[in-house]
Amino acid sequence: xxxxxxxxxxxxxxxxxxxxxxxxxxxxxxxxxxxxxxxxxxxxxxxxxxxxxxxxxxxxxxxxxxxxxxxxxxxxxxxxxxxxxxxxxxxxxxxxxxxxxxxxxxxxxxxxxxxxxxxxxxxxxxxxxxxxxxxxxxxxxxxxxxxxxxxxxxxxxxxxxxxxxxxxxxxxxxxxxxxxxxxxxxxxxxxxxxxxxxxxxxxxxxxxxxxxxxxxxxxxxxxxxxxxxxxxxxxxxxxxxxxxxxxxxxxxxxxxxxxxxxxxxxxxxxxxxxxxxxxxxxxxxxxxxxxxxxxxxxxxxxxxxxxxxxxxxxxxxxxxxxxxxxxxxxxxxxxxxxxxxxxxxxxxxxxxxxxxxxxxxxxxxxxxxxxxxxxxxxxxxxxxxxxxxxxxxxxxxxxxxxxxxxxxxxxxxxxxxxxxxxxxxxxxxxxxxxxxxxxxxx
Numbered sequence: 001x002x003x004x005x006x007x008x009x010x011x012x013x014x015x016x017x018x019x020x021x022x023x024x025x026x027x028x029x030x031x032x033x034x035x036x037x038x039x040x041x042x043x044x045x046x047x048x049x050x051x052x053x054x055x056x057x058x059x060x061x062x063x064x065x066x067x068x069x070x071x072x073x074x075x076x077x078x079x080x081x082x083x084x085x086x087x088x089x090x091x092x093x094x095x096x097x098x099x100x101x102x103x104x105x106x107x108x109x110x111x112x113x114x115x116x117x118x119x120x121x122x123x124x125x126x127x128x129x130x131x132x133x134x135x136x137x138x139x140x141x142x143x144x145x146x147x148x149x150x151x152x153x154x155x156x157x158x159x160x161x162x163x164x165x166x167x168x169x170x171x172x173x174x175x176x177x178x179x180x181x182x183x184x185x186x187x188x189x190x191x192x193x194x195x196x197x198x199x200x201x202x203x204x205x206x207x208x209x210x211x212x213x214x215x216x217x218x219x220x221x222x223x224x225x226x227x228x229x230x231x232x233x234x235x236x237x238x239x240x241x242x243x244x245x246x247x248x249x250x251x252x253x254x255x256x257x258x259x260x261x262x263x264x265x266x267x268x269x270x271x272x273x274x275x276x277x278x279x280x281x282x283x284x285x286x287x288x289x290x291x292x293x294x295x296x297x298x299x300x301x302x303x304x305x306x307x308x309x310x311x312x313x314x315x316x317x318x319x320x321x322x323x324x325x326x327x328x329x330x331x332x333x334x335x336x337x338x339x340x341x342x343x344x345x346x347x348x349x350x351x352x353x354x355x356x357x358x359x360x361x362x363x364x365x366x367x368x369x370x371x372x373x374x375x376x377x378x379x380x381x382x383x384x385x386x387x388x389x390x391x392x393x394x395x396x397x398x399x400x401x402x403x404x405x406x407x408x409x410x411x412x413x414x415x416x417x418x419x420x421x422x423x424x425x426x427x428x429x430x431x432x433x434x435x436x437x438x439x440x441x442x
Contacts, residue, residue: 007071405439
């Protein structure tokens with residue numbers, strides 16, 4: 001685990017770091033729930049120390065999740081995005097966690113299982129997640145690798161505990177501030193769902209226009225105005241905040257006779273033929289002023305997707321790139337689903353404050369670590385273990401975790417226990433049968 005020690009070792013004391021790395025390896029090899037007890041049970045004879053010391057890594061040890069996130073960001077940027085604009089995706093997800101005395105637990109709306117006529121609620125935690133989106137050589141779709149997380153607490157919970165309430169867009173803004181401060185020489189492009197497409201977020205992005213580009217859903221009836229006219233004559237009195245009222249995006253689309261047709265990258269790495277209408281405007285909100293934006297109307301010519309409005313704070317950004325930047329955001333939804341299916345996200349059983357604030361981020365960080373380790377496997381050692389079905393021709397996360405598990409069983413677990421001699425004596429069919437039993441995707 002020399003790669004992890006490059007940037008993460010400084011966040012821990014030496015004994016805690018040894019146990020943290022052991023938990024990472026155990027979590028990769030474990031099939032089933034990712035409770036600490038189950039992870040330690042998988043590799044009990046391969047790791048040092050008493051079982052209870054691994055529980056205390058999350059519940060009592062003095063290490064900061066910010067320091068771990070900083071080190072993980074450095075690793076991902078160094079090995080996967082060494083130069084150019086860093087693409088980001090932001091969203092929230094609900095981690096179901098029942099129990100009478102769980103820290104920070106509340107009732108949250110689950111957007112995935114809710115519809116216009118039905119609202120699904122989960123008791124547990126809602127996490128605001130910021131991910132780095134990367135393109136990998138073995139896949140045609142983008143991958144979202146979580147790096148920064150923060151726990152959202154409801155207004156009622158904050159009132160009962162004497163805390164200032166922060167909305168989800170405000171939490172995401174705080175995470176962006178941290179990332180910009182850590183890497184002042186990098187430029188970032190953030191794509192987020194409509195719930196984060198607020199005027200305040202647009203103002204924040206505009207104020208950091210040299211480092212941050214923001215893309216999100218827009219409102220058909222948004223208040224757009226012309227820029228403030230130059231002041232003439234005497235300069236007494238309060239200056240104007242906005243110019244004349246401009247047409248809303250919906251009105252512009254209705255009056256447009258000819259729309260631009262093009263083929264764009266769509267959700268899941270597909271291609272889609274669309275019609276586009278785009279214009280530049282100044283978005284106004286009382287108390288926050290004008291923000292220059294470019295909005296885009298998208299009509300799917302296949303008729304399978306509803307009409308959408310998007311916007312960006314980079315007014316010179318081509319409409320095609322705006323659409324493709326937003327559809328790239330879907331990678332974070334895939335990450336949430338795969339983290340639940342293959343890493344047991346939502347299966348933790350902790351109750352204390354420190355454990356709650358560390359264990360769920362640990363499982364989402366694990367997703368990023370697994371992808372990074374798979375990419376950095378020695379040349380020729382990336383075991384492309386496909387889960388075969390008709391039409392599949394790319395590597396998915398199930399293949400990634402299966403291949404990495406097989407590599408760890410052979411080059412770490414078996415090599416450490418038998419010094420590789422006993423394992424090498426086995427026949428090839430028996431080796432494959434053993435690895436197939438030990439390294440399934442789920």
